[in-house]
Amino acid sequence: MPVVVLFYQDNGMGMHEIFVLKAIYSVAIVFMEIPSGWMADVWGRKKTLILGSILGSGGFLIYSFSYGFWAFVIAEIILGIGHSFVSGADSAMLFDSLKVSNKTRKYVKLEGRITSVGNFAEAIAGIAGGFLAAVSLRTPFYFQFGVAAIAIPAAFTLVEPKIHSTGQIHTLKKLVQNIKVTFIQNHNLRIAILLSAVTGTATLTFAWLVQPFFKAINLPVEMFGIFWTALNLTVGVSSVFAHSFERFAGKKWSLISIIILLAIGYFFSGITVSVYGLAFLFLFYLVRGLATPILKNYINQYTESEVRATMLSVRNFVIRISFAGIGPLLGYITDHINLTSAFILAGGIYLLAALVIVLPWLKPENK
Helix, strand or coil, X not given: CCCHHHHXXXXXXXXXXXXXXXXXHHHHHHHHHHHHHHHHHHHCHHHHHHHHHHHHHHHHHHHHCCCCHHHHHHHHHHHHHXXXXXXXXXXXXXXXXXXXXXXXXXXXXXXXXXXXXXXXXXXXXXXXXXXXXXXXCCHHHHHHHHHHHCHHHHHHCCCCCCCCCCCCCCCHHHHHHHHHHHHHHCHHHHHHHXXXXXXXXXXXXXXXXXXXXXXXXXXXXXXXXXXXXXXXXXXXXXXXCHHHHHHHHHHHHHHHHHHHHHHHHHHHHHHCCCHHHHHHHHHHHHHHHHHXXXXXXXXXXXXXXXXXXXXXXXXHHHHHHHHHHHHHHHHHHHHHCCHHHHHHHHHHHHHHHHHHHHHXXXXXXXX
């Protein structure tokens, strides 16, 4: 990630094409996200995690030996399908593993640890990736394939938790019915999914604007990895304390704080495209570490074990389809207008959408 935009540009791509490429990745996820979540609930989370790990490492193997936009499209489609088989199934497996042991109260804490470990690992990779890119901009992909392949034996070691299903819970008819119930009848689950999805879209979009920001302030290329590392360390630290933050602030003020601070991160990063603006990048990543485990936990609280992976996949489906719509637009604005406009537009869309979605939870009776 710290140097991938430079890699794409070295292969003749502009920011618009980069966002289009990532939109294609998101569309690939969109097509398989809900079916893969359903398969995780029917077939088993462990099996889908194994399949997703194989496809994920295969996508990076293709990337390692590919050149140009259309070759990258093939790799991104395979990576997208692989990602869809992992997303949702992983958090569902964690929550249900805790549920069978009567330890669901630990979910936010453990999801926070997972987020933390992932970001600390990405921070280390940021430094390593910078040195590898000094050899060539393609070298990080060779190592990325090796890292991704580690997930395959890791997935084989997982133990499937035993959950109780009822009757025809796993038929396709029931799948459609469950999704319908989610967005029409289950008021709290709908809010939880949409709020988590909108926030996930905001953090994903922001990540792809960070490197253009580095470039706009003339940050030396060798510093990209260092600052990328520092940003991910920020997420890693704050996510560890997500459960403590929510317990201290309460549901209402946790949500308000997350939404307002993420919007401020967008607006002031756009207004202050300078070295001083780096402070707002760190603010955004700090709040991102709090948001991910807290908002995922709300989804788990309002859904049943038999369809947990499916409902988490609905969340990821909304993230990817939203990004596929807004990403290319922001890339075009970055290329043809300026980076400031892209940041402010994205921040405005997020703030408005999040407030509209969460409004029922902010009423006095939902403190």
